[in-house]
């Protein structure tokens with residue numbers, strides 16, 4: 781499946797409705813596990829239909845949802861409007877252009893279920909670094925590098941194809957090459973891990 785959007789990251793289509801909610805019944809727990817705190821200025825990078833964005837808006841001072849697909853941004857906008865969340869902006873664009881898209885430096889960039897498809901991962905890390913405050917953090921939530929047939933949800937294999945999946949070590953190496961330092965690595969059962977990085981202070 782492909783969206784046909786230029787620059788779209790491979791294997792990052794938003795799933796068909798139903799199983800995402802079953803896989804992520806506790807999105808707040810994920811945000812807390814990767815270190816998101818109240819009062820932060822947050823960017824939800826590759827925000828999709830806003831499943832995490834809404835929960836970020838409940839924790840953060842303000843969140844900017846960034847996605848290349850304007851239709852998904854509209855779904856997210858609708859989700860947050862329905863929930864009376866008013867501390868969110870929605871920005872269409874390519875993740876590599878993050879600093880220009882977000883306008884204000886962020887305390888925290890959250891990126892779930894999209895990093896595996898980024899062709900130039902150090903470039904993405906540099907783009908995130910440029911969008912962060914000094915000592916700001918970048919949390920990546922990735923599928924574990926397990927065969928796709930093993931990661932079933934509601935009775936069917938789910939997630940990106942096996943060849944696209946990244947180990948924590950691969951993720952850490954590619955983000956490190958972009959200038960960010962690992963600050964935490966957490967398990968997010970059943971099939972994910974979170975790698976949290978920090979921008980240097982100076």
Ligand SMILES: C[S@@+](CC[C@H](N)C(=O)[O-])C[C@H]1O[C@@H](n2cnc3c(N)ncnc32)[C@H](O)[C@@H]1O
Nearest residue numbers: 788789792826827828847848849874875892893
């Ligand atoms: C699998 S979805 C995950 C959505 C959300 N992060 C979540 O976990 O619920 C990945 C998202 O990445 C977006 N995306 C793909 N390529 C992108 C790019 N180059 N720049 C920004 N967003 C992109 C897609 O439009 C899609 O909404």
